[in-house]
Amino acid sequence: MxxxxxxxxxxxxxxxxxxxxxxxxxxxxxxxxxxxxxxxxxxxxxxxxxxxxxxxxxxxxxxxxxxxxxxxxxxxxxxxxxxxxxxxxxxxxxxxxxxxxxxxxxxxxxxxxxxxxxxxxxxxxxxxxxxxxxxxxxxxxxxxxxxxxxxxxxxxxxxxxxxxxxxxxxLSTTVRKRYHMLLERRGGVAIVEARNETCLGCNMHLPPQLFNSLFSASEIQSCPHCNRLLYVVIQK
Ligand SMILES: [Zn+2]
CATH class of the missing domain: 1.10.287.1490 (Helix Hairpins)
Incomplete structure (x- = not known):
């Protein structure tokens, strides 16, 4: 992921x-x-x-x-x-x-x-x-x-x-399609960071379970508010 x-x-x-x-x-x-x-x-x-x-x-x-x-x-x-x-x-x-x-x-x-x-x-x-x-x-x-x-x-x-x-x-066709659709609908920003349980694309709060899953999930997750695809920066 x-x-x-x-x-x-x-x-x-x-x-x-x-x-x-x-x-x-x-x-x-x-x-x-x-x-x-x-x-x-x-x-x-x-x-x-x-x-x-x-x-x-x-x-x-x-x-x-x-x-x-x-x-x-x-x-x-x-x-x-x-x-x-x-x-x-x-x-x-x-x-x-x-x-x-x-x-x-x-x-x-x-x-x-x-x-x-x-x-x-x-x-x-x-x-x-x-x-x-x-x-x-x-x-x-x-x-x-x-x-x-x-x-x-x-x-x-x-x-x-x-x-x-x-x-x-x-990238798979599905991911490509999602990416392009979001790019078009979200002003050129389809991929955003999630930080402190917040989507940095729309600044809305993310359900803790969703936020936590970003650190381990194998599927791409999207923000339930703006649909942008989320990633987390993992501190090393
Ligand atoms: Zn969002």
Whole structure:
């Protein structure tokens, strides 16, 4: 019985170690995820700005075309002036030129405003791109550390798992099932010490007969209150 309980105690110790490593591994995975999410978020902002800048540049291109058209109109109208015969026609062409020039001025203003808008977005994009580069560097160096730690944790988990398989192999299916069920239901503590007629798992009093039997019984005993498997430390 003592030997079997010893094995179970070792098993529980291993399981607790495995749990601790798995938790550390999960934390690293979460950290990696946060870095990836942040990179994706900023990349999304850069992409969005690229799209917005393209739209503005397209609009500016159209304004440029319109400006060229109006400038052409002015030239053509001015070219017609020398051949004009009547005062009335002359006034009409001058008015046409004046209107086209006003239009030119408005178009130039619009182009300037568009350029200013583009500048703002380009600066914003540069800033975000800088953030992204810095974050990628950080993710790269931290990622390498995380990868190294992960490899170490995975190795440790593998080693402990095979150790665990060996311990499990020596236990009967019934004991294994009881152990696993308790581990799950009792927060990872299935095996506890009994001391001074008390279960140290739930701190409840144990019947003296049960407590005394722990020193000699050949069967595994469990606490009548929390069902955990009990062992006693025998003073030598
Ligand atoms: Zn108990």
């Amino acid at each position: 003592q030997e079997k309980m010893e094995r179970l105690k070792n098993l529980q110790g291993l399981d607790q170690e495995l749990n601790a490593i798995r938790q550390k591994r999960q934390k690293l995975e979460e950290e990696q995820q946060v870095l990836n999410d942040e990179m994706a978020r900023i990349q999304g902002m850069v992409d969005k700005l690229d799209g917005d800048i393209d739209v503005l540049k397209d609009e500016r291109g159209k304004l440029n075309q319109a400006l060229a058209q109006e400038q052409d109109n002015v030239k053509k109208a001015e070219g017609r002036l020398p051949g004009i015969k009547t005062q009335k026609e002359y006034v009409a062409v001058l008015k046409e030129i004046d209107t086209a020039k006003k239009m030119n001025k408005e178009l130039l203003d619009s182009i300037q405003r568009k350029d200013a808008e583009i500048d703002v977005l380009v600066k914003d994009r540069e800033e975000k791109d800088g953030e992204l580069t810095a974050l990628k560097e950080k993710a790269g160096s931290r990622g390498a550390e995380i990868d190294a730690d992960m490899a170490e944790f995975n190795g440790a988990i593998e080693a402990k798992e095979s150790e665990r398989e060996l311990l499990l192999g020596d």
